[in-house]
Amino acid sequence: MKWRPARLSSPLSPLLPISPLASPTLGTLSIPSKLRNRIPSQMRRTFPAYILIVTLLILLFKAEVFPSHPIPAYSSAITKRGYLQKPLGSSSSHHSLQDGDFPKKIWQTWKVDPYNFAKRDKNTARSWTTKNPGYRYEVLTDHNDVLYVEAKYGSGPGGLNRPDIVDFYKTVTAQIIKADLLRYMIMYADGGIYADIDVEALKPAERFIPTRYNASDIDMVIGVEIDQPEFKKHEILGSKCMSFCQWTFMCKPGLPVMLKLIENIMSWLEELAKAQNVSSVGEVELAFDEVISGTGPSAFTGAILEDMNSKRKGRGQKISWDHTFHNLDESKLVERVLVLDVEKFAAGQGHSNSGNHDARGALVKHHYHASNWPSKHPRFKHPAYGEVERCNWDAECVRKWDEDVAKWDSLSEKQKKKILEIKKREYEQEMERLQKEKEQAEALERLGQAERERKKLEEEERQKKKARMEEIYRKAVEDEKRKKNQQVLLEAAGLGSLQQQQGLGSGQQGHKELPLPGFTPPGDKVTVNRRLHVYT
Secondary structure (H helix, E strand, O other): OOOOOOOOOOOOOOOOOOOOOOOHHHHHHOOOHHEEEEEEEHHHHHHHHHHHHHHHHHHHHHHOOOOOOOOOOHHHHHHHHHOOOOOOOOOOOOOOOOOOOOEEEEEEOOOOOOOOOOOOHHHHHHHHHHOOOOOOEEEEEEOHHHHHHHHHOOOOOOOOHHHHHHHHHHHHHOHHHHHHHHHHHHHOOOOOOOOOOOEEOOOHHHHHHOOOOOHHHHHHHEEEEEEEHOOOOOOHHHHOOOOEOEEEEOOOOOOOHHHHHHHHHHHHHHHHHHOOOOHHHOOOOOOOHHHHHHOHHHHHHHHHHHHHHHHHHOOOOOOOHHHHOOOOOEEEEOOEEEEEEEHHOOOOOOOOOOOOOOOOOEEEEOOOOOOHHHHOOOOOEEEEOOOOOHHHOOHHHHHHHHHHHHOOOOOHHHHHHHHHHHHHHHHHHHHHHHHHHHHHHHHHHHHHHHHHHHHHEEEEEEHHHHHHHHHHHHHHHHHHHHHOOOOOHHHHOOOHHHHHHHHHHHHHOOOOOOOOOOOOOOOOOOOOOOOOOOOO
């Protein structure tokens, strides 16, 4: 057989250009023979590359690398922590910020579920469901909070793909930090109304937004708690003298400020753990003021003011407490946040012109019976003069406390000892007074209980007597009706009246026995030609 050189068009030709992306035969084998002569050679050489690029694009879209919703630009944790957060879904379970209504949900958090609430907690919780029958009510407890966090912020279906938030929440051990963190997480994921377990609803939630406003123009409803800016330079009181209330507030889901709060808390605790040289945020020790400024009302207020100013972006005067919210006597809408005056959510505090709970504008009442967390995170307490917070923002009391504390270091040990003894006696007298008041209150409660029991027994006896009298009256009426019916029947039979028949036995001989009603004696012919009227 005569040797022939290999043809360039042969798929096995060693002279065929080798594809950089595949084997030498991939370029020609992947093209049908009928189309090979119709497709330019340049396109035939790059055809595998086109297929590979299309395949990669399909895989990328399937993996949601390019989500249908833009990633929020405000979330620093998305890039800082390396997680790609999913946007809040647009399903019916989530409300868009453009929706007119707030989610009709009421959220509370507590140690146990509602079936095991103490009586006082049942009373406050019932106030919310009673005044808002059209709202869904849900309580997250120490036993199911992690399940909620994993469902809403985990990587599973419907989650936001923020395992860093889930892990952080599980690491936190301080209950007050978890309580603050959880309320922000609920409001970001679901929205609605949040209320502490010891907050009582005085008015329906529909009163949160005055009628002159449109709910579609509002993303958040908050109220003033402390409005004492004259103390802003005070060493202890300065950081907490101007704040919004966070024991009750209302949000639409997906607000950037809520996520910002969550991330601020995470960064703050992580930095604090480094400063205290501990291995995790669960080992961090926190004082009262650190809690207030890190997760509580001060942190809440700071984040909201920052968010307002970021939205304003240089339009007009910068938003500050002194110029915008001091001495607020009516609600004010600022950058889609409706701020209510202090009377609405924080009445009866004894400061900040908060009024009282009987006022027409008061919407909730905070009973404070669940606010025992300061015992685990103590305030600054002077050995002789105690805590300045006991002044309850009274200017003269705070001034006197400052003077006494300032003089303390200049006193001799003898003078200090004398003052401590005086303060000790005053403290014991105060404790004795409080104990007596408690005993008196308990005695009054016992008396009140006894009085209530007595009144209850009296009411039961009255009801029994009333029932007996009604029975006697019923029987008398029935007897009277029966006698009247007998009278009608006797008269109809021509036997005279019932009284005449009854009188025969006393003055007349030959008494005739009274026949039964409706009975005609033999031999008597009675014709009744008139209608009988029988009493019923």
